[in-house]
Structures are given as structure tokens and as C-alpha cells.
Amino acid sequence: MTSLIRVIGLGLAAAALLTAAALTPVRAQSSADLTSDQLNQVKTTCLATQNTLRQLRTSDALLRVNRGQLYELMSSKLMEPFNTRLQNNSVDARAFTDTSSRYAEALNSFRADYQSYDEQMSAALNINCTGQPGKFYDAIVSARTKRLTVHDDILKMNQLINSYGQLVQYLQSSTNGTN
Amino acid sequence: MGDELKSLDGETEQPELELSVWARHRYFVLIFSTIFVALVLVGISMWMYYASGAVQLDLSRPGYSSVAKQVTDDENTFTVYSSTGPVNSQSINQFQQLYSQQAKNAEGVDAFGGDPLSNGALGLPGSN
Numbered sequence: 382m383t384s385l386i387r388v389i390g391l392g393l394a395a396a397a398l399l400t401a402a403a404l405t406p407v408r409a410q411s412s413a414d415l416t417s418d419q420l421n422q423v424k425t426t427c428l429a430t431q432n433t434l435r436q437l438r439t440s441d442a443l444l445r446v447n448r449g450q451l452y453e454l455m456s457s458k459l460m461e462p463f464n465t466r467l468q469n470n471s472v473d474a475r476a477f478t479d480t481s482s483r484y485a486e487a488l489n490s491f492r493a494d495y496q497s498y499d500e501q502m503s504a505a506l507n508i509n510c511t512g513q514p515g516k517f518y519d520a521i522v523s524a525r526t527k528r529l530t531v532h533d534d535i536l537k538m539n540q541l542i543n544s545y546g547q548l549v550q551y552l553q554s555s556t557n558g559t560n
Numbered sequence: 561m562g563d564e565l566k567s568l569d570g571e572t573e574q575p576e577l578e579l580s581v582w583a584r585h586r587y588f589v590l591i592f593s594t595i596f597v598a599l600v601l602v603g604i605s606m607w608m609y610y611a612s613g614a615v616q617l618d619l620s621r622p623g624y625s626s627v628a629k630q631v632t633d634d635e636n637t638f639t640v641y642s643s644t645g646p647v648n649s650q651s652i653n654q655f656q657q658l659y660s661q662q663a664k665n666a667e668g669v670d671a672f673g674g675d676p677l678s679n680g681a682l683g684l685p686g687s688n
Contacts, residue, residue: 410679410686419685430682435623437676443627446617447634448671454638455666459659462643470647496613518684525677532672539667546656546663553652 411522412515420514427510427517434521438502445495452488452538456481460545476548484541491534498527638662 412420423430460481467474505520582589609615619628641655679686 415686422685426683430684433682439624439627441672442616442619442624443630444671446619447630447632448666448669449617450632450634451662451666454634455662458638458640459655459662462641463655463659465643466641466645466651467647469644472647492613496616499616521677521682521684525675528672528677535671535673542663542666546659549652549656549659553649553656556647556649556652 412518415515415518420518423514423518424511427514430517430521431506431510434502434506434524438499438506441502442499445499448535449492449495452491455542456485456488460484463549472552477545480541480545480548484538484545487534487537487541491531491538494527494530494534498524498531501527 412423415423460477464474464477464481467477501520501524505517505524508517508520510517609618615621619625619631639658641658645651675681
């Protein structure tokens with residue numbers, strides 16, 4: 382019996398370790414980890430890579446404008462007027478205002494993080510990649526991390542949009558209950 | 561009285577006025593100070609353009625004209641919810657309809673997701 386518990390315990394510990402390993406993000410590799418052959422590979426392909434980066438930067442700029450506009454309008458044309466209406470009618474709107482202010486903060490982070498990402502992409506494109514392949518590689522690693530941060534901001538805003546929607550749903554059901 | 565001189569034929573002559581450095585070069589100074597002020601103002605505007613993040617929203621820049629036409633006109637098509645009026649089942653329902661439609665639009669696209677900057681996608685060596 383004791384050995385069975387020990388086996389189960391060891392199994393659980395191993396599963397926990399494996400899960401933790403799977404969830405831990407892969408450490409961003411830097412140019413210092415590359416062999417000279419790999420650096421040569423970067424040097425050989427870097428002009429094509431810069432072309433791909435240029436196209437990505439253009440499509441991301443469009444995404445930034447369209448998504449940014451939508452996220453901003455969600456706040457200024459829906460959340461804020463609804464909060465004001467609740468307050469005008471003396472309805473307890475604390476949860477709503479709290480969620481919308483957290484949303485506004487996330488929107489500000491999105492703007493700042495996108496700016497930082499775009500500047501990093503610009504830096505990567507301005508590097509003489511055939512002369513400095515290591516520096517170019519590091520610039521891409523940094524841009525990758527910054528793009529992930531922008532994606533996290535998007536996820537956070539989506540989550541807050543969802544939370545706000547649930548609050549409205551709750552208000553609707555409680556209003557139906559009182560009517 | 562002392563400044564006025566009488567010539568031989570008796571007419572009064574005005575003495576030649578000594579011009580100051582400013583007076584002698586006033587056009588030169590005016591033109592260059594105008595250019596200097598213009599340059600400073602352009603410098604400040606460019607700094608504001610970059611620092612405020614407006615540059616990222618400006619798709620009229622060279623290289624972005626191909627996507628500029630794809631900008632959606634949400635500003636004019638987005639329905640505004642009125643901040644005045646009662647809060648009742650009907651008004652909340654109206655809000656919910658507007659909200660869920662836009663929420664679906666927002667959540668429908670996995671913006672900046674995926675990993676187009678991965679080593680694999682860019683043909684670079686190393687495992688990300």
C-alpha cells in the first residue's frame with residue numbers, strides 16, 4: 382500500500398514537472414548561442430528575411446490601425462456611455478467602471494507595446510545584416526518577444542471585453558428578476 | 561543744432577547716419593532667423609509625430625500605400641450607445657445586442673497571434 386502511494390506520488394511529481402516544463406516558455410535564443418555555421422546561414426538568408434520582415438511590418442501596421450480603432454471604439458462608444466447611463470440612473474456601476482478602466486489601461490499598454498515592437502522591427506530592418514548577422518539575429522529575437530507582448534495585450538483586452546459582457550448579462554438577469 | 565551743418569552755398573546738410581550692425585544686416589538676420597525658427601518647429605513636430613505613436617497609425621507613409629485602402633471605416637459605422645435614458649430590460653437588451661456584435665468582431669481575429677517571427681518562419685537557424 383505504501384509503495385503504491387509512493388508510485389502514485391512519484392507519478393504525480395513527474396507529471397507536474399513535465400507540465401511545468403511544457404508551460405515554461407522556451408528561452409529566447411541569442412546570437413551568442415549560434416555556431417559560426419549558423420551565423421553564416423543568417424548572413425546568407427538575411428536579405429530575404431529582411432524582405433519578409435518588411436512585409437510583416439506593413440501587414441501589422443494595418444492590423445494595428447484596424448484593431449486599435451475597434452478596441453478604442455468599444456471603450457468610447459459602448460462602455461463609457463453605458464457606464465454614464467448607469468450612473469445617471471443611480472445604478473451601482475462600480476464593477477462596470479472598474480472593468481472599463483482596466484480595459485483602458487490595457488488599451489494604453491497595447492499602444493505603447495506596439496510602438497516598442499514597431500521601433501524594434503525598424504531597428505532590425507536598419508541593421509546591415511550581411512555585415513552584422515549576430516546583431517540582426519538578436520534584433521529579431523527582441524522583436525519576437527515584443528510581438529508576443531502585443532499579443533498578450535490583445536488577449537487581456539479580449540478577456541476584459543468578455544468580463545464586461547458578463548457584467549451586462551448579470552445586470553440584465555437581475556433587472557428581469559426585479560421586473 | 562550741432563548735428564546740422566551748413567554747406568558753402570548755405571543749404572543745411574544731414575550728417576551721414578552711422579548704421580548699427582543689426583541695421584546693416586537686418587535682412588540677412590531676418591531671413592536666417594525665420595529659417596531657424598521654421599527648422600526648430602519642424603523638429604518639434606517630427607519629434608511629436610514619432611513620440612506620440614502617430615507614425616504607426618500613418619499609413620500614408622511610403623511603403624504602406626498598398627494597405628492604406630484596407631483600413632476599415634469603423635469610426636463612422638460603429639453605433640454609439642446613448643448615455644442618456646432609462647436603465648431597464650429593453651435598454652440593456654439593446655446594449656447587449658450592440659456590444660456582443662462588436663465583441664465578436666474583436667475576439668474573432670487572433671491579432672498578433674501565431675509566430676511569423678519564429679526562426680522556422682523566417683528561415684533562420686536555431687529553435688526559436
